[in-house]
Amino acid sequence: MALVEGNVTVFSVCPPFERLNVVPNEKVIYDKKTGTMKKITTSNVLETAWVSKELVFRSEPMDAVLKRIGRKYGVSFEIMDSSLVKDTYTGVFDKEEIEEVIDILKVHYGFDYKIKGNEVQLFATNK
The missing domain is CATH 3.55.50.30 (Phage tail protein beta-alpha-beta fold)
Structure with a gap:
């Protein structure tokens, strides 16, 4: 998911329990195999073009x-x-x-x- 405006905190509900604060031009990628999340910088133009x-x-x-x-x-x-x-x-x-x-x-x-x-x-x- 990518955030366009505002801010949000993303929590994982399975171990390893993680919490990430996300602001515009950032997105969270969830790895189903490991249950981990990672936050990366992105371009909202690319993410919302669809x-x-x-x-x-x-x-x-x-x-x-x-x-x-x-x-x-x-x-x-x-x-x-x-x-x-x-x-x-x-x-x-x-x-x-x-x-x-x-x-x-x-x-x-x-x-x-x-x-x-x-x-x-x-x-x-x-x-």
Whole structure:
């Protein structure tokens, strides 16, 4: 869980009994195997992006980026040249249509694409 505003104290109810005070931009991770909790610093922008249906990426591998874009828009990606997914992407997509999202990626990574139904083919640009 991640805290957006205010503060909260989180208690574990099983040994080892723990208590963590959490403030905004922190989150608690519970390990089911050990029963322990740990508090880490996080970004509320990333943690709450799902609420506004944004896609937020921070130095994520392109194959993971394409997978999440595919889930949001109900498409699958066919990568015709594996060199196209060897990079990472940082950015936010808010209300763009699938073509706009792919066009933005196209500008950054220099590929071409074709959309056939629910499949998007990405291939290297012939230069």
